[in-house]
Amino acid sequence: MTGVFLQARLASSRLPNKALLELGGRTVVEQAMRSLRTLPAARHVLVTDAASAALLESRAAACGFDLFVGPEGDVLERFVLAARWYDVDEIVRATGDNPLVSALLARMALGEFRRREADYFGYDGPPLGTGVEILARHALERALRESTDAYDHEHVSPYLYRNPDTFRAIRILAPPAYCLPHARVTLDTAADYRFITRIYAELYDGAPIPVTRLVRWLAGHQDVEEWQSAYSSGA
Secondary structure, eight states: OEEEEEEOOSOOSSSTTGGGSEETTEEHHHHHHHHHTTSOOSEEEEEEEHHHHHHHHHHHHHTTOEEEEEOSSOHHHHHHHHHHHHTOSEEEEEETTOTTOOHHHHHHHHHHHHHTTOSEEEEESSOBTSOOEEEEHHHHHHHHHHOOOHHHHHHSSHHHHTOTTTSOEEEEEOOGGGOOTTOBOOOOSHHHHHHHHHHHHHHOSSSOOOHHHHHHHHHTSSOHHHHHHHHHTTO
16 A cells, blocks of 8 residues: 655754745645645555644644654654554655645656665656655665664665665656756745745645646746845845
8 A cells, every 4th residue: 555654843943833834825734735635545644743743633634634643753763653553565755844745746756666666766856845755664664673873764765775785776867847956945944935935926826836837937047046045145
């Protein structure tokens, strides 16, 4: 079975409660859930920690997501426990600070993951913040057993792609229509929020913004990196 696991928590040193910031009349995390809910899967789950659960539970339910509460400091263990609880064997992993995550890219990645019989699959090329990772539960179980590196436990998947002799970890370039490698639409700072708010003002019509439309819009600006830098400086 397939599970869509959206990882979110509200503690953030650079941008506290960023998952609850408003975009297009909804919160950031709701925009991510609304996009991913269109992805066919047995389970759609918002995976969080105890400190964040109370403020996220009603939003998850409204978007058709279950809420799973796991360890705060060990996200790898949180994912493994969720996979066990929902009995899924392949996981679509996304993060709640990516309101522009693409269900289409996720569907494509899931197809490649299955076709290639991978333990890990991801695309290179799409704007940062639009993609997902596809993970095999058995590989995460092994990572949890074997890795003692805090980085692996904080970021879930590094143990898989840092051990290519053990796992079938695959990343390939996405088709050209989805690629704009230098663009960044993930939410980490106040400057990112200003930039993404501008994107929503330009492109949002009440439905998740299609990744191809986003790529065309970003590419229409001569230098996206320069534009993002202007937002970072407060322009």
